[in-house]
Amino acid sequence: MGIKALISKPFAAFTISKMNKWKYNAVAAQEKVLQNLINTAANTQFGKDHQFSKIKSHQDFIQHVPINDYEDIKPYVEKVVKGEADILWPGKPLYFAKTSGTTSGVKYIPISKESMPEHIKAARNALLCYIYETGKTDFLDGKLIFLQGSPVMDKKAGISFGRLSGIVANHVPKYLQKNRLPSYDVNCIDDWETKVDAIVEETLNEDMRLISGIPPWCQMYFDRLLAKTGKQKIKDIFPNFKLFVYGGVNYEPYRAKLEESLGFKIDSIETYPASEGFIAFQDSQKEKSLLLLADAGIFYEFIPTDEFFNEKPSRLNLGEIELGKNYAIVMSTNAGLWAYSLGDTIKFVSKNPYKLLVTGRIKHYISAFGEHVIGEEVEHALLTVAKQENVEITEFTVAPQVNPQKGEMPYHEWFIEFVNPPKNLKEFAVKVDEALQQKNIYYKDLISGKVLQPLIIRSLKAASFINLMRTEGKLGGQNKVPRLANDRILADKLEQYIIEK
Template identity: 70%
Template sequence: MGLKAVLSKLYAKLVNKQLNNIRKNAVELQHKTFLKLIDQAKNTAFGQAHHFEQINNYDDFKKHIPVRDYEELRPYIERVTNGEENVLWPGKPLYLTKTSGTTSGVKYIPISKESMPGHIDSARNALLSYVYETGNADFLDGKLIFLQGSPVLSKKSGLDTGRLSGIVAHHIPTYLQKNRMPSYNVNCIEDWEQKVDAIVDETINEDMRLISGIPPWCQMYFDRLTAKSGGKKIKDIFPNFKLFVYGGVNYEPYRARIEESIGFAIDSIETYPASEGFIAFQDSQKDKGLLLQVNSGIFYEFIPVDEFFNDSPTRISLKDIELNKNYALILNTNAGLWGYSLGDTVKFISKDPYKILVTGRIKHFISAFGEHVIGEEVEHSLMSIAKEEGIDVVEFTVAPQVNPAPGELPYHEWFIEFGNEPNDLEAFRQKVDKALQKKNIYYFDLIEGNILQPLVIRSLKKDTFINYMRSQGKLGGQNKVPRLANDRKIVDGLSSYIK
């Protein structure tokens, strides 16, 4: 065992002690975070406009701060991106992260000098929690790869601007820099396919021990490694590869294929980073829950999903959450986001400590007939049957068909790229539909009431989603195909790929 591995075990003990204190005092720490945020931002333009000086408790806060999404907060953010100081947070941000907007192009999310450590420390603590629990630290003595966006930053009104993963690349701890791959020059390649090929060439003969990234793009890396090596499994290319770190999407639909590519069921750590803040990470291999980061400068609020679009939805803090209930996640951060609807939905599976699962996107649902089917339900229905049947699902997306052929009832249309297609697609379709009916009572009622017909599956050609994302200029990086949509913009683009 090398020096880094030995030292990491000692450091992991210290970090675990700190995390235990945070686990035991989550509600108190959230209250302290709340008070600190209000105090720090009371003299900003936003703080003055929203009467922060009158806010003494959470009830006061809710009276003065409405829930807003990015578009509603945009007037303030544009003042920040134009170089104005003391708008949402004291001074100017350290960075602007650039993400894809849902309605009006590029979004810019501020990162302050106070919020930057939350991104770095949470990622570090995820690894150290694994080291502490398992005793496995050898991965730190080999090469580590983070499949990410380009670290090249541009300037906007004098502010460094780039993708979150590219910004974070500038803050990788010094002790990991020599282990880290790919090289800076390769990491700066903008074209994703050229970049993956260059990464393959650069890493195929290295001692890779930790691989991190969004699952579908890691799968592309694995596929090209296998092709380059003449068909070898990843375990034979990288015999010391022991840890897979991922985030950005639900891993379960990808797990079987990735583990098949690797050659064994590898240890994995799920993380929940966002441009707006590092929300949670998996702190134990014994359960899938993600430890909510309650002491990193974010005050969380939660709105029950079924109330989110109401005029006056219930809005609660951590102390009032219920287990196994889906909530829309609202953030207030030390980078100046206030009442900010992240767009994600989560549910708590534990209060001791507070652990969550990410269940979908508030705008990624199907409710063309009031069924309000969410991502968690769709993914469970498909993947449970696929696992039962030994079927490999590469990728999929679902949308409603509200204008069926004459004489037909409307239906949910599932566009699926299979690794190996079911021998009896009709039987598979019926089983998935029954599974979804069990997960969603409203969907069940619509099927039983002959309002909807059972779902329809469109089997897609090999590499459909890669080709589709390429055609949209969104191949690689942090881009993801939404699993659900209440319109047909995506599936209409996939119609030419149907087998």
């Protein structure tokens, strides 16, 4: 056992004892976070504009600070981008995380000297929780790979900016630097396919034990490793590969194919990082839920999803949430985001401690006819039937077909890239439709009421989603395929890849 593995166990025990102080007192921790945020930012421009000096409680906060999206705070961000200080948060940001928005174009999310350490601490603590629970430490004695964005930063008004994963790459702790791959030079390659090929060459003969990244891009890395070596399984290349760390998308649609490529079931840790802040991570292998980080410089509010588009929706604090109910998550952070709507939806499965599941995106749903089908429901329906039928799926997305040809009734159109397709696609579609009806009563009513016909599945050619994202310039990195859309922008682009219609 190496020195890192040896030291990690007592350090893990110490860290978990510290976490337990807020883990089981999360509501009180959140109240303290809110007051600290308000007090710290009272003299910023945003704080003065919204009378932070008068805010003493969550209800005061609701009265003075409306729900914001990026467009709402953009005038403040633009001042920060120009180099002005004390606008959203005291001083100037340490970084801007650059993200792409569908309505706002490029977004610059501030990361402060206070918020940056929380990103690193959360990633570290996720591993320490795993070590504490399982006692497994040998992954620390081999190589660790992080499939992430380029660490090369650009500057605006003296402030560095880049993709979140690239920013984090500049803050990997020194004690992991010798174990870490890819090398800095390879990590700086901007073109994703060139980068993956270079990572394959660099890691091919290494003792890889931990791999971290978004599942579809890890799959691409595995596919190219197997093609390069001629091996049948990843276990034949990396026999000591022990742990997979992922975030950004639901792992379940990718699990079967990934484990098929690996040749074994692997321990995994789900994380929930965002440019706006590190929200939660899986702290136990015994359950899939994620521990909400209630003491990490972020104050959370939760809007019931069925109220989100109301003029004055309910804004609940952590102590007011209900288990099993879908909420849109809203954040106020120690980087200067205030009542910021993240766009994600979650539901809590535990209150002591507070644990959640990510259920989708508030804008990624289908409600062309009032059915309000969400990502969690389509994934459950598809994956349940796929498991029963021994069908594996590479990727999929769903869109409404409001105006079908030949006088048909409207329907939901599913575009699926199969690893191994079902023997009878129409029968498979019927079962998926029935499963979706069981999950969504509104959808069931529309089917039984003959407003919609049952869903139709379009089987796509191999590599359809990769090819589409390549043409869109969105291959790799933090880019993800949306599971649901209320329009046909993505669906129309995928029609060229349909095997038969």
